[in-house]
Amino acid sequence: xxxxxxxxxxxxxxxxxxxxxxxxxxxxxxxxxxxxxxxxxxxxxxxxxxxxxxxxxxxxxxxxxxxxxxxxxxxxxxxxxxxxxxxxxxxxxxxxxxxxxxxxxxxxxxxxxxxxxxxxxxxxxxxxxxxxxxxxxxxxxxxxxxxxxxxxxxxxxxxxxxxxxxxxxxxxxxxxxxxxxxxxxxxxxxxxxxxxxxxxxxxxxxxxxxxxxxxxxxxxxxxxxxxxxxxxxx
Amino acid sequence: xxxxxxxxxxxxxxxxxxxxxxxxxxxxxxxxxxxxxxxxxxxxxxxxxxxxxxxxxxxxxxxxxxxxxxxxxxxxxxxxxxxxxxxxxxxxxxxxxxxxxxxxxxxxxxxxxxxxxxxxxxxxxxxxxxxxxxxxxxxxxxxxxxxxxxxxxxxxxxxxxxxxxxxxxxxxxxxxxxxxxxxxxxxxxxxxxxxxxxxxxxxxxxxxxxxxxxxxxxxxxxxxxxxxx
Numbered sequence: 001x002x003x004x005x006x007x008x009x010x011x012x013x014x015x016x017x018x019x020x021x022x023x024x025x026x027x028x029x030x031x032x033x034x035x036x037x038x039x040x041x042x043x044x045x046x047x048x049x050x051x052x053x054x055x056x057x058x059x060x061x062x063x064x065x066x067x068x069x070x071x072x073x074x075x076x077x078x079x080x081x082x083x084x085x086x087x088x089x090x091x092x093x094x095x096x097x098x099x100x101x102x103x104x105x106x107x108x109x110x111x112x113x114x115x116x117x118x119x120x121x122x123x124x125x126x127x128x129x130x131x132x133x134x135x136x137x138x139x140x141x142x143x144x145x146x147x148x149x150x151x152x153x154x155x156x157x158x159x160x161x162x163x164x165x166x167x168x169x170x171x172x173x174x175x176x177x178x179x180x181x182x183x184x185x186x187x188x189x190x191x192x193x194x195x196x197x198x199x200x201x202x203x204x205x206x207x208x209x210x211x212x213x214x215x216x217x218x219x220x221x222x223x224x225x226x227x228x229x230x231x232x233x234x
Numbered sequence: 235x236x237x238x239x240x241x242x243x244x245x246x247x248x249x250x251x252x253x254x255x256x257x258x259x260x261x262x263x264x265x266x267x268x269x270x271x272x273x274x275x276x277x278x279x280x281x282x283x284x285x286x287x288x289x290x291x292x293x294x295x296x297x298x299x300x301x302x303x304x305x306x307x308x309x310x311x312x313x314x315x316x317x318x319x320x321x322x323x324x325x326x327x328x329x330x331x332x333x334x335x336x337x338x339x340x341x342x343x344x345x346x347x348x349x350x351x352x353x354x355x356x357x358x359x360x361x362x363x364x365x366x367x368x369x370x371x372x373x374x375x376x377x378x379x380x381x382x383x384x385x386x387x388x389x390x391x392x393x394x395x396x397x398x399x400x401x402x403x404x405x406x407x408x409x410x411x412x413x414x415x416x417x418x419x420x421x422x423x424x425x426x427x428x429x430x431x432x433x434x435x436x437x438x439x440x441x442x443x444x445x446x447x448x449x450x451x452x453x454x455x456x457x458x459x460x461x462x463x
Binding site for chain 2 (some may be wrong): 012015019023026027030031037086087089091092094095096097098099100101104106230233234
């Protein structure tokens, strides 16, 4: 694990990122049905609440950030088992671990592909669903900014959990138990940013904390995930 | 269980053969290796020294730990005891020095069902930092008798065809250390002859190979040591 940090040349890191990103995106395009299911899941979960609640615009507006964030989190979680499980079962993960390229960069590429296929569509769709909650333009702007900063953190933390639960029985449920508590701070600051704007306080502090979390995860998660991948392959 | 290729033969070959293209220090050695599965010791006291041009064939019944030995030598798993040396230096699992040089083809074919045979092969080669051109890829697939299946998704290939896709990398790789787990299992007679010829070429160029097999693989003109676990 020690050579990851001192990976020799940036070219190898770039090549590793490109390889993992291009391959996982190519596979995602071939299996776009599954992606559609996850997005539909997000849209449905988020749309169910307005149907069940009293048609009170103020109430809906208050609930919107929390509901959208929980739905985004569940959609991200839904796609997590796929991140490493198929590669683990097929033996590709052993080939990935034995590659001369830095493993942390390879798993980073996979995380990026996970975000592009599950996080980014949620960021794009969220404003449309927020309209169903009578959200105002200022709310929506902060919501989208928060999701754009927060959903990559979900993908990165989720990747650690996905790698740790490889080969474990009841992997899916265990993964949720492991990862959901880690998601809590992201949820609090992401939904809190919108709440703060609605209260007239401005969402900048919450967004700054999310950005800090994003940077911390970008440094720590690839290293933790590559360590977990190696343990899983033992 | 101790195994050393005939030293006299090795030194004779070094005196007369032209200098190999790979660094002369290409040496795989293991001292007093042991592996555990659960509470049971799988094997212990395994010693080996393979220098440039040496091949080791690992035999043994199913479940004695051939795959485990190959995984330890490839740096995928920790040994319970002992150490592995590559190019003279002790290498921990996942050491960069080992990952730069090893070509490991395991039991699982490392294919993704969603990609075609050709895409899987080029993807595996690119992952190993040995990118393949489209021409090299179709030549390699033709060598393992998969020319007609190149553009089929891996999902529709038969089990034998799936296992041959990663083996196609042997056609063009320049890795000095080959570790192959049951490579002959999925090959027909012509495929085994091709594998033997590729192994012979690899060893003649100063490579090292560790191969587990049930079926005999004829490697013409090579120094092959055998180990039975």
